[in-house]
Every structure is written in structure tokens, then in C-alpha cells.
Amino acid sequence: MNLKTYLFDKATIKSDIKRFWWVPAIFMLLLALFVLPRAVYSIDTGMGFDINHMSDEGFFALMFGFFLPGMIFSYLHKGNAVSFVHGMPSKRTTIFISHIFSGLIMLYLPIIIGGIVIGAEGLYFEGHIHYALKYMYTCGIYATLAFMTTTFAMLISGNTVAGYLFSLGFIILPGFAVTFTEAILSTNVFGFLRFEKDIIGFIYLTFIDEVCTWKSLWYIALIIILFFVCIWLYRIRRLENYDEIVAFNPLKIVFMYTVAICFGYFGYVIFYDITDINALFLAVLPLGFAALIAAYMLNKKSFTFKGVLKHMIIFTALIAAVKITIAYDLTGYERRVPDVSELASISPYDEDADSTYYQYYKVNKGEAVYANKGYLLMHPIDVSVKDEKTMSELISIHKNILERERPMFKAHDENDNWDSNIKLVYNLKDGKHITRFYRFKLSDYDDCIAPYYENEQYKLAHYPLMNGVKKSIKYVTYDNPVLANSIELANIDRDKLEEALKRDIASLTYDTFKEEINSYNSGEYITINYTEDIDYEGRTYTYNNSLDFTLNREFKNTYALISDYMADHAGKYIDPDDFRGVYIAADPYYEDYETGEERYETEANIMNKGEMRAVFDALRTNSQYIDESIDNTEMREVYITFTRDGESQYGQHKAHIFKPYNQIPPEIRKYLKETKPEKTVHTGTLG
Amino acid sequence: MTDYDVMIKARNVTKSFDGFKALDALDLTVRKGSVYGLIGPNGAGKTTFIKSLMGIYRTDGGNISVMGEGVYENTPLKQKIIYISDDLFFFTTYSVKEMAKYYAEVYKSFDWEIFEKLGSIFKIDVKRKCRRLSKGMQKQVAFWLGICTKPEVMVLDEPVDGLDPVMRRNTWAILLQEVAERGMTVLVSSHNLRELEDVCDNVGIMFNGKVVLEKSLDDVKGEIHKLQIAFEGGAMPDELAKELNILHSSKFGSVQTCIVKGDAEGIKKVCGAHSPLICDILPLTLEEIFIYELGGMGYEFENILI
Structure with a gap:
């Protein structure tokens, strides 16, 4: 058997190209219209040649790969055409492979030409063709995968329009399935967070940088699988099933x-x-x-x-089976709480702490890391707790949450007033993982959660500063409500500062931790920007990170250092004598999104210099104040404006504090009412 | 008939579509170098059989062979067979010449000399796009290209449907010339029984997915006759009616016309014994044979007045 004539039929290939030559011609034209001129534009406008922004990054290739098989294989969907083609002396395999071959020639030709032009430009302007190679690889992968997907769809369908819809369905169905399954499980399965792996990010490789990685191998594998499946389907297809929506019974x-x-x-x-x-x-x-x-x-x-x-x-x-399985937890998923004896460790993430300390994680060196990987890298450090006491505490919290929240969850009567959440990843001794996620109102769990937050293991795990990895501090800034601008603490002893922060974190109690979380950087806070080297999956990444610390009363050591530093920089504060008055607005109870109108329970204008100075002093040291004799710990929001003429916004200085009532200094507190009203937010105007 | 004489042989062929049996244990034999007319009512399964024969459809059971070999996925064998379907297909943008080039690439035996010769008969501009031609002209092109491949077997589904009378004659003439000169075998399915009668050596009548009658045309014609008979007193004697194998009977005045199975001499002898006033035995057309044969199977002609 001559393999060449067995696999390829010259007449079929030639007739495909002769009939559909205009497809690559349009493809080429679009590349010429939309891709290549961008480079010229960049140069003409003085932006310089930026080859990374000049391509369609595979979009056109994807589109043409999607549409072309519908034309090539449309004969399968017409009685006379399929009889003509298959009445000819050619084997089914030969016909199929010939169509694929001609289709790929038509797809690759514009990609190669485009790649050569981009490569030539790259060589001329940048001295290399790396981008052109990546461009061709990306377009090739996208085009081939789309081509094989539509081919597959055309084979299983007996109708061209249905074939295209199927192909579209195959492309979006995985994303749809993952998203909807996640949505359904998170609203119906207590403790379900989301799929641990970023499945969508794995399925859809987007743009050139993601395609040009090892991940694209699975696309290549899929292409090969689809190719062989399509050959098989083509061989067994009942040709009389043209015009059917689905050609295989x-x-x-x-x-x-x-x-x-x-x-x-x-x-x-x-x-x-x-x-x-x-x-x-x-x-x-x-x-x-x-x-x-x-x-x-x-x-x-x-x-x-x-x-x-x-x-x-x-x-x-x-559907009933799915409902019953979920409603009655037939799989035991919801009630499963591992025993300490089963556990190697627990990795707990409470997202309150994360949002405070991890929010500025970025990569500034090494290989590009994408959004989907970025999530994993949010926690590159081993945050697992291994000692039995802490693990028991966490299990106890888990059980508590299950007991209190699950009945409400199952009755679809959840407490919308949650203010905290926790993710528990149990690392079992057998290498498996169990992940659960819960939302709850922190104050409802004071009794069981406090020991955990005060646990040394927890602090080690959740405060990057404590993790033992050497940090290189780049800069430290300090902000205070009465500072004209936040200032860089340029000459502060950074080692001493780090030590002071570590000691303060170690002494954080559950209450002060909660305050830290709830303060939202109001009052006084410092920002530490540093880099550290993190080992992850066998590679070392250098991270740039910023940590914010609100200096509540637990941060005594840090505060002392800052105070010493600021004593020499008193000129950085505003001078209350420069202002004519102070306007205090507290406890907003009404806000209109459309008009921007806000109303406050308390509004006061202070014109007395002595009172103004008292407000200034209270603000300057507000973070360390607490009146233990007052039981009221309700969070209060106060806006303080130092005004020059009472009307104009020019030269105003604004300060904002958000603290429990008993921590607001008396010089400010005296303007507030003891209880605050319910806040309402409107999208329309007040009647 | 020896296997050597057989060109197409189908045995016990079955094919179903969604539970409907389009071919039901079909048997069929076509002799080498003959013209075989495949006739049958609409939906009898003729086209299904032809597509199965061509290896387009896969049969559910039984086997079909051409020159002793199965056709399905048999490329060398299909080089020798040409199929011209009723519902023709040409590539959208192709001219006659381009289609000819396509055929020439697919069929190794394509003969450009024949193409040129036949061009003077069909008189179609080879530069014209096939899809722009009339249905009749498309039929001519398909036939023209098919003949150029010098096939050993030609399978035609309604080949002259849509052709004008002159072209019909030309087409049949070319076909018969190929049969006579090269010994080409032709399987032709048509509802134009009048024309089939002139060209066929054998006929097969299909009904409900089976070949219910398969004989040479001469044998078929020798076995069934139209008898016009009249008796004194008007009515045909009951004894005679019982003796004859009457498929259909009608009476107009005193003359009774019957379709009778049997040889002409035998019928004449039986009738003569009852001293008829008139007794004429006339040959039946293929169309009449078709109607009366299938009438006996429940596929009857109705005199419908609306």
C-alpha cells in the first residue's frame, strides 16, 4: 500500500483549495489591515516599535479555524453532495485526511506569512524573532484546535448550522459547566468554596504568553485526540444521516x-x-x-x-436525585470533619487577615505569573499548622460553625450579617486534602475562635512579617489624620521597626486583632514595602509586597519608635492655627448614589481656637486611646475637616477615623451621640 | 448463468432507516454486458439499493458484490464504476472543463479524446459553470463525464429525466454503443418504462425493499399477455376463467379484456376450447406489466375521479 496515496487524495486537496482559497485570502487581508499597520502607527506616533502589542494574538486564527471546517465538510450535510463525494473512488480515511490537510494548509499559510513579516520587523527593530515565533505558535495552536473542534462538530451533526452551534457549545460548555457547577454548589452545599484548581484558567489559555507555555501541550494532546476521534467518526458515519441535527443515533x-x-x-x-x-x-x-x-x-x-x-x-x-443528594448530604461532604489523628496539618486562611496583609502581592522579577497562578501565589509560604493543640482548636471552630450555621444554610435562611470568613484546608496523612469555606459573624464565635487568633501558630502563618523569610525593606511610610501628607520614614532604623512590629503582632489579642481588621487603615497606619524571595514549585520568585499596619493600642513598641521619629519631624503635621474652623460630620445615615447627597447624624462647626487645637491633638495620638470604663464598642465613622474660610474647599484638610465608640478621644467624642442610626443607601433621590 | 457472467450480485441485502426497512432481504443479479432496468414504485428502495451498491451507504446485512468483490471502501473497484445520481452535484464554482479535470484526476481511465468527441454531441460550452446549467444540461454533463471514464459498470438513477427527446435518444445511443463495443454493464433505475423497454435486457421490479420479479425482458413479455375475448351471449364461461391465470379483467361492451399469465400458445389453446367469437392475444408494454404485477401485490392503480 502506498501510504501517500492512502492518506492523501490530490484531487480532493486541490478542489478544496480551489474552492476555498478566498478564506485564507480574507484572513491575510485582515492581518494586513489590523495587525501590521499597528507597528507603523506605533513608530509614526513616536510610541516606538512595540511588537508585543501589534498582533491579533490569535483571534483571527481562531475565527478562521472555527469557520473553515464548516465549509469544507458541508457536503456531509447534503444528500447529493455526500453521494457524489463518496461515490468517487476514494477511501473514507483518505477523503478525511485530505480535507484536514487542505484545511490546515489554508489556515497555516496566512499565519506563516504574517509570522515572517512580524519576524522581519522584529529583526529590524529589535534584533530578534522571538515574538514572531511565539506569534506563529499561538496562532497555530488556536487555529488548529478551533479547526478540529468544528470538524468534530460537523461530523457528529448532519446540519452545518447545527455543527457551528455544537462547535460553539464545545468551546463554551466547559466554562459554563465549571461556572454553573461552582455557583450551584456554593449556594447549596454548606462549606463548598470553589474548585481548588483553577479549572477555567486551565481550560482556556488566553493570549500569547499563556499559550507559549508547557500548558499548551494539553491543547496539542487534545488536537491529536480530536484528529483520531474524527477519523474514526468519519469512517463509521452513516452518510444517510445528512440533515439530522445529530448524525449519530x-x-x-x-x-x-x-x-x-x-x-x-x-x-x-x-x-x-x-x-x-x-x-x-x-x-x-x-x-x-x-x-x-x-x-x-x-x-x-x-x-x-x-x-x-x-x-x-x-x-x-x-434532577430530583441531584436535589436529594445535595439536600440530605448523601455524600457526607458537608458533615465531614476530619479527626486530628487523620491530619498531617491544617492550612487555615481567614480572608480578613489576607485582605489586610496580602493585597499588594505582585511579581516584579522572574517569569511572568498570570492571574490564575497568582491566586496560588497569594499563599506561597507554608501556612500550615501542625501542632495538635492548634489543629484541635481549628476543628472545634469547624464543628461549631457546622452546628450553628448549617441548619440555617440548609433552610436557606442564612445570616446575611456575616462579617468574616474562613477557609480550612485539611492536609490528610494520606496526601489528600479537604477544603471547606464558611462565612460567619465573628462576634458569634468569640468563645471558640479567640484562642485560635491568639495562637502563635496562627500569627506565624498569617503575618508575612513573621514567616522567617528574610525581607528587604524598600521604604516605610507613615500616615496620621493630621499629617499634611503621608511621609516616608526615611531614616528610621528598619531592623528595629521590624522587631518592634513582630513583638506587637505577637502580643495582639483577639480583640485588638479584630480592631486591626475593622480599622480599614483609618487613624494612624504605616506601610512597609519590601521584597522577599519565595520558593514555589522549584523556582525562586522575588516578590514585592506592601503591608499596612494600623497602629492600634497593641502596637506599643512600633508606636514608640514612630513617636520618637515624628518628634524630630513635627513640621510635617498641619498647623491648626492656619485654619479658621473645624467641621465634624459623624455617623452617615443616608447616602444617595445618584445625587451624591449624604446626611450625617452629627454635624458640628468649631470656630474656637482652643477646641480646634484639642481636636488636632486628639487626632494626632488617637490610635493609642481607649476608655475602658465605657462599654460602648460600636464602630463609629467620623469625618473631620479643617477649613480656612468655612466655605471654599481650597486648602482644606480632611481626616477620617473609624473606630469603636470607646476609643474615640473625648475631645471628638463629645460631638457624637451615644448611639448611631441605621445607615441607608439609596439609588434614587430622597422624596 | 455462471459467476463469470455475473457483474453485480446482491444477496439478502438489508438496510433500515430508523426502524424502517428500506431494503428487505433483497436479491439481485446483473449479467455482465447487459442493461438492467430497475423499476419499482416510489419508496420501493431503488435509490437506497443503488447507494448501497456504490458503497455510499453501508448495508445492515447481506452482501453486494461487483465482479465478485465488495464495493464498500474498495477504491480500485470503484475506479471501474460510475454512478450518476438523479440529484446531481457539482462543485459550486467549477466549470464543465474544471469538473472534467477533477474527474480526470480521480479516474485513472479518464479519456480526453472521448471528452472532445462527445463535446460535439452535447454541444455545451465547457467554460460554463456547471451550477448555472439547466437540470437537463447538468444531466448531460454528468453523463458525458461518466462515459469519459470508460467505466465497466454504469449505475444510472433516472438518467434521462429532464432531457429533451433528441438528447434522450443521443444518451441512450451512446450508452448502448458502450455496451455493444466495450461490454459495459448498465444498471438503470427509471420510471420511464417506455424507454427502458427499448434498451433493457433484463428488468427487476422492486417493491417494499425486495426484488419481486427479475427476468429478461423477453421472458417477462412472454409470460404475461393481454387477452381480448368475446363469447356469444356475452359472458366468459366460468370454467375458462378458472383455467386461465387472470391478473386483471375488464369488460367493454361484449369484449372482455384480461391480463393473463402464461405462454401465448397455451392461452390460445385453452380459449379455443370454449369457441369464442373473438380471441386476440396482444403483447403487454413494460408499463402494463409493472402495473399489473404490482397490482397483484396490493399496489393498485385506482381510477380516481376528483
Whole structure:
């Protein structure tokens, strides 16, 4: 057997190219219109040649890869055409491979030409062709994968339009399935957070930098698999099934139920969004039934209901099974709390702490790290706790949450007033992981959660400063409500500062920790910008990070250092004598998004110089104040404006504090009422 | 008939579409160098059989062979077979010449000399796009290109449908010339029984997915006759009616016309014994044979007045 003639039919290849030559021609034209001129534009406008921003990054390749197979294989969907092609003396395999070959020639040719032009420009302006190679690889991968996906869709369908829709479905279905499954599980399964791996990021490699990594190997594997599956499908395809929506009878039922399930759960999510009613069974049925019947009719090519009832019953049973499994936790997922003896460690992430300390993590050196990987790198340090006492404390918190919150969750009567959340990752001795995520109101768990927050292990795990990795501090800034601007503490002893912070963190109590979380950088705070080298998956990454510390009364050592430093920099504070008055507005109770109008429970104008000075002094040292004799710890919001003429905004100085009532200095507190009103936010104007 | 004489052989062929049996244990034999007319009512399964024969459809059971070999995925064998379907297909942008080049690349035996010669008969501008030609002209092009491949077997589905009378004659003439000169075998499916009658050596009548009758045209014609008979007193004697194998009977005045199975001499002898006033035995056209044969199977002609 001559392999060349077995695999390729010259006549088929030539006829494909002769008939569809205009497809690569348009592709080429679009590249010439939209890609290459960008480089010229960049140079002409003086922006310089930036080759990284001149390409379509595979979009056109993707589009043409998507559309071309529909044209090449459209003959399968017409009775006379399929009879003509298959009446000719060629084997099915030969015909199929020849079509694929001609299709890929037509796709690759514009990519190669575009790549050569970009490469030439790259050589001329930058002295290398790296980008051109990456560009060709990206376009090639996108085009081939889209081409094989649509080919697959065209083969399983007997109708070109349906084939395109299937192809589109295959492209979006994985994302749809992951997103909706996550949405459904997080609203119905207590403790479910999200899939641990970034599945969507793994499925969809976007743009040139992601495609040009090892991850793209799975795309190549998929292309090869699709190619062989398509050959097999082409060989077994019943050619008389042209005009059918699904050309393979066993797949008709798969199509019907897939459509019904997708639309059913889509209906559920929409219904939930609109009504806020979580009806996992009933809300799935209307759109699910409609889709099931439509798919049934499409399969039958007739507006018939005969026989559909059976499938509706099966569909209902399926949905009921899902509902029962989730509602009664038949898998035991929700109630599973590992025993300490099973555990190697626990990695707890309470996102309050994360949001305070990890928010500015960025990569500034080494290989580019993308958003999906970025999440993992949020926690590059081993944050696991291993000692039995701490693990027992965490398990106890877990059990407590289960006992209190789960009944409400299952009754769809959750407490919307949550203000904290925790993610627990149990690392079992057998190498498996169990991840759970809970939202709760922190004050409801004071009794069981306090020991954990005060635990040394917790602090080690959650404060990057404590993690033992050597840090190189770049700069430290300090902010105070009465500083004209935040100032850089340029000459402060950084080692002493780091030591002081460590000691203060170690002495944080549960209450002061809560204050730290809730302060939102109001009052006085310092920002430490540093770099550190983190080992992750066998590589060392250098991170630049900024940590904010609100200097509450627990930060005594740090505060002392700052005070000493500021004693020599008193000129950086505003001078209250420069101002004519102070306006205090506290406890906003009304806010209108449209008009921007705000109303405050307390408003006061202070014109007396002595009182103004008292407010200034109170603000300057506000972080260390507490009146233990006052029980009122309600969080209060105070806006203080030092004004020059009482009217104009020119030269004003604004300060903001957000603290418990008993920590607001008496010089300011005296203007506040003891209780604050409920705050309302409006999207319309007040009547 | 020896296997050597057989060009196409189908045995026990079955093919179903969604539970509907389009071919039901079909048997069919076509002799080498003959013209075989495949006739049958609409939906009898003729096109399904032809597409199965061409290896376009895969059969569910049984086997079909051409020259002793299976056709499905048999490229060398398909080089020798040309199929011209009723519902023709040409590549959208292709002219006649471009289609000819395509055929020449696909069929190794394509003969450009024949193409030029036939060009003077069909008189179609080879630069014209095939899709722009009329249905009749497209049929001519398909036939023209098919003949140029010098096939050993030609399978035609309604080959002259849409052709004008002159072109019909030309087409049949070319076909018969190929049969006579090269011994080409032709399987032709058509509803134009009048024309088939002139060209076919054998006929097969299909009904409900089976070949219910397969004989040489001469044998078929020798087995069924139209009898016009009249008796004194008007009515045909009951004994005679029982003796004859009457498929259909009608009476106009005193003359009774019957479609009778059997050889002409035998029928004449039986009738003569009852001393008829008139007794004429006439040959049946293929169309009449078709109607009366299938009438006996429940596929009857109705005199419908609306």
C-alpha cells in the first residue's frame, strides 16, 4: 500500500483549495489591515516599535479555524453532495485526511506569512524573532484546535448550522459547566468554596504568553485526540444521516439531556438571581423541560410530543436525585470533619487577615505569573499548622460553625450579617486534602475562635512579617489624620521597626486583632514595602509586597519608635492655627448614589481656637486611646475637616477615623451621640 | 448463468432507516454486458439499493458484490464504476472543463479524446459553470463525464429525466454503443418504462425493499399477455376463467379484456376450447406489466375521479 496515496487524495486537496482559497485570502487581508499597520502607527506616533502589542494574538486564527471546517465538510450535510463525494473512488480515511490537510494548509499559510513579516520587523527593530515565533505558535495552536473542534462538530451533526452551534457549545460548555457547577454548589452545599484548581484558567489559555507555555501541550494532546476521534467518526458515519441535527443515533440522547441540563440549571441560576429563592428542584424544571422538548423535536425533526413524556420523567428523576443528594448530604461532604489523628496539618486562611496583609502581592522579577497562578501565589509560604493543640482548636471552630450555621444554610435562611470568613484546608496523612469555606459573624464565635487568633501558630502563618523569610525593606511610610501628607520614614532604623512590629503582632489579642481588621487603615497606619524571595514549585520568585499596619493600642513598641521619629519631624503635621474652623460630620445615615447627597447624624462647626487645637491633638495620638470604663464598642465613622474660610474647599484638610465608640478621644467624642442610626443607601433621590 | 457472467450480485441485502426497512432481504443479479432496468414504485428502495451498491451507504446485512468483490471502501473497484445520481452535484464554482479535470484526476481511465468527441454531441460550452446549467444540461454533463471514464459498470438513477427527446435518444445511443463495443454493464433505475423497454435486457421490479420479479425482458413479455375475448351471449364461461391465470379483467361492451399469465400458445389453446367469437392475444408494454404485477401485490392503480 502506498501510504501517500492512502492518506492523501490530490484531487480532493486541490478542489478544496480551489474552492476555498478566498478564506485564507480574507484572513491575510485582515492581518494586513489590523495587525501590521499597528507597528507603523506605533513608530509614526513616536510610541516606538512595540511588537508585543501589534498582533491579533490569535483571534483571527481562531475565527478562521472555527469557520473553515464548516465549509469544507458541508457536503456531509447534503444528500447529493455526500453521494457524489463518496461515490468517487476514494477511501473514507483518505477523503478525511485530505480535507484536514487542505484545511490546515489554508489556515497555516496566512499565519506563516504574517509570522515572517512580524519576524522581519522584529529583526529590524529589535534584533530578534522571538515574538514572531511565539506569534506563529499561538496562532497555530488556536487555529488548529478551533479547526478540529468544528470538524468534530460537523461530523457528529448532519446540519452545518447545527455543527457551528455544537462547535460553539464545545468551546463554551466547559466554562459554563465549571461556572454553573461552582455557583450551584456554593449556594447549596454548606462549606463548598470553589474548585481548588483553577479549572477555567486551565481550560482556556488566553493570549500569547499563556499559550507559549508547557500548558499548551494539553491543547496539542487534545488536537491529536480530536484528529483520531474524527477519523474514526468519519469512517463509521452513516452518510444517510445528512440533515439530522445529530448524525449519530446514540448521541441524540446525550444531546437531548445535555441541552436540558444546561438550560435547566441556567434557568435555576437566573431564577435565583431574580427572586432570591433557592429552588434547586423546581426552578430547574421549566427551562429544562422546554429545552428537553425542543431537543427531542429537533432529534425527531418533527413538532411531536409523542414519546417525550418518558424523557421528561427521566429528567425529573435526575434532577430530583441531584436535589436529594445535595439536600440530605448523601455524600457526607458537608458533615465531614476530619479527626486530628487523620491530619498531617491544617492550612487555615481567614480572608480578613489576607485582605489586610496580602493585597499588594505582585511579581516584579522572574517569569511572568498570570492571574490564575497568582491566586496560588497569594499563599506561597507554608501556612500550615501542625501542632495538635492548634489543629484541635481549628476543628472545634469547624464543628461549631457546622452546628450553628448549617441548619440555617440548609433552610436557606442564612445570616446575611456575616462579617468574616474562613477557609480550612485539611492536609490528610494520606496526601489528600479537604477544603471547606464558611462565612460567619465573628462576634458569634468569640468563645471558640479567640484562642485560635491568639495562637502563635496562627500569627506565624498569617503575618508575612513573621514567616522567617528574610525581607528587604524598600521604604516605610507613615500616615496620621493630621499629617499634611503621608511621609516616608526615611531614616528610621528598619531592623528595629521590624522587631518592634513582630513583638506587637505577637502580643495582639483577639480583640485588638479584630480592631486591626475593622480599622480599614483609618487613624494612624504605616506601610512597609519590601521584597522577599519565595520558593514555589522549584523556582525562586522575588516578590514585592506592601503591608499596612494600623497602629492600634497593641502596637506599643512600633508606636514608640514612630513617636520618637515624628518628634524630630513635627513640621510635617498641619498647623491648626492656619485654619479658621473645624467641621465634624459623624455617623452617615443616608447616602444617595445618584445625587451624591449624604446626611450625617452629627454635624458640628468649631470656630474656637482652643477646641480646634484639642481636636488636632486628639487626632494626632488617637490610635493609642481607649476608655475602658465605657462599654460602648460600636464602630463609629467620623469625618473631620479643617477649613480656612468655612466655605471654599481650597486648602482644606480632611481626616477620617473609624473606630469603636470607646476609643474615640473625648475631645471628638463629645460631638457624637451615644448611639448611631441605621445607615441607608439609596439609588434614587430622597422624596 | 455462471459467476463469470455475473457483474453485480446482491444477496439478502438489508438496510433500515430508523426502524424502517428500506431494503428487505433483497436479491439481485446483473449479467455482465447487459442493461438492467430497475423499476419499482416510489419508496420501493431503488435509490437506497443503488447507494448501497456504490458503497455510499453501508448495508445492515447481506452482501453486494461487483465482479465478485465488495464495493464498500474498495477504491480500485470503484475506479471501474460510475454512478450518476438523479440529484446531481457539482462543485459550486467549477466549470464543465474544471469538473472534467477533477474527474480526470480521480479516474485513472479518464479519456480526453472521448471528452472532445462527445463535446460535439452535447454541444455545451465547457467554460460554463456547471451550477448555472439547466437540470437537463447538468444531466448531460454528468453523463458525458461518466462515459469519459470508460467505466465497466454504469449505475444510472433516472438518467434521462429532464432531457429533451433528441438528447434522450443521443444518451441512450451512446450508452448502448458502450455496451455493444466495450461490454459495459448498465444498471438503470427509471420510471420511464417506455424507454427502458427499448434498451433493457433484463428488468427487476422492486417493491417494499425486495426484488419481486427479475427476468429478461423477453421472458417477462412472454409470460404475461393481454387477452381480448368475446363469447356469444356475452359472458366468459366460468370454467375458462378458472383455467386461465387472470391478473386483471375488464369488460367493454361484449369484449372482455384480461391480463393473463402464461405462454401465448397455451392461452390460445385453452380459449379455443370454449369457441369464442373473438380471441386476440396482444403483447403487454413494460408499463402494463409493472402495473399489473404490482397490482397483484396490493399496489393498485385506482381510477380516481376528483
